[in-house]
Amino acid sequence: MSLKLYFHPFSSFCQKVLVALYENDTPFEPHIVDLADETSSADFKTIWPIGKFPVLRDDTKDRTIPESSIIIEYLALHYPGRAQLVPTDADLAWRTRLRDRFYDLYVNVPMQKIVTDRLRPEGKHDPHGVEQASKLLQTAIGMIDQEMEGASWAMGDTFTMADCAAAPALFYANEVMPFGRTHENAARYLDRLMERPSFARAVEEARPYRALFPK
Numbered sequence: 276m277s278l279k280l281y282f283h284p285f286s287s288f289c290q291k292v293l294v295a296l297y298e299n300d301t302p303f304e305p306h307i308v309d310l311a312d313e314t315s316s317a318d319f320k321t322i323w324p325i326g327k328f329p330v331l332r333d334d335t336k337d338r339t340i341p342e343s344s345i346i347i348e349y350l351a352l353h354y355p356g357r358a359q360l361v362p363t364d365a366d367l368a369w370r371t372r373l374r375d376r377f378y379d380l381y382v383n384v385p386m387q388k389i390v391t392d393r394l395r396p397e398g399k400h401d402p403h404g405v406e407q408a409s410k411l412l413q414t415a416i417g418m419i420d421q422e423m424e425g426a427s428w429a430m431g432d433t434f435t436m437a438d439c440a441a442a443p444a445l446f447y448a449n450e451v452m453p454f455g456r457t458h459e460n461a462a463r464y465l466d467r468l469m470e471r472p473s474f475a476r477a478v479e480e481a482r483p484y485r486a487l488f489p490k
């Protein structure tokens with residue numbers, strides 16, 4: 276098989292790429308990376324020394340592609356399917372990329388800051404960083420709530436890369452800062468994402484790893 280995905284099923288950025296792959300039934304060979312395991316982590320770093328997943332390897336074209344958004348762009352270009360996740364119209368494309376960046380940088384990243392701080396050893400916590408992340412996440416959810424009034428997906432009627440980014444980011448954000456009662460449009464958007472078969476499948480496949488989520 277040409278495409279190999281190095282990932283972990285519980286990781287939000289990996290789920291973003293899984294959604295893109297599942298949207299188009301793109302065949303790939305899954306390689307689960309366990310960063311807690313020395314050998315698995317070292318093997319993965321020979322492919323991408325930065326050590327962050329997901330990473331796509333395309334043996335046919337001899338390419339190694341890190342970064343979730345770049346992977347989705349690469350798939351859209353070289354392995355297109357029925358779901359056009361990056362619009363061909365240039366204006367729609369930059370707006371899609373903007374929404375994608377928004378969900379990554381202002382929802383996913385602060386959500387991860389809050390979660391990973393819980394995993395830090397005693398004396399190594401970063402309360403100021405967590406406070407900043409919480410404020411940023413709160414602001415982002417408020418903006419999303421306004422934008423999603425009357426919209427089905429992040430870009431309107433069509434499911435795009437921005438929704439691939441939004442699904443896991445909002446799912447985990449809702450775990451750390453539940454917004455169902457305060458931001459109904461955002462909450463209804465998350466419900467729609469949860470019902471989307473591609474994301475429902477990613478959530479189901481992550482279920483065995485839920486114990487990894489720190490309370």
Ligand SMILES: N[C@@H](CCC(=O)N[C@@H](CS)C(=O)NCC(=O)O)C(=O)O
Binds near residue numbers: 289310326344379
């Ligand atoms: N900008 C990267 C972020 C990837 C990322 O942060 N991945 C997390 C998992 S969700 C990771 O690899 N964490 C492990 C670590 O930082 O050691 C992307 O979009 O792919």
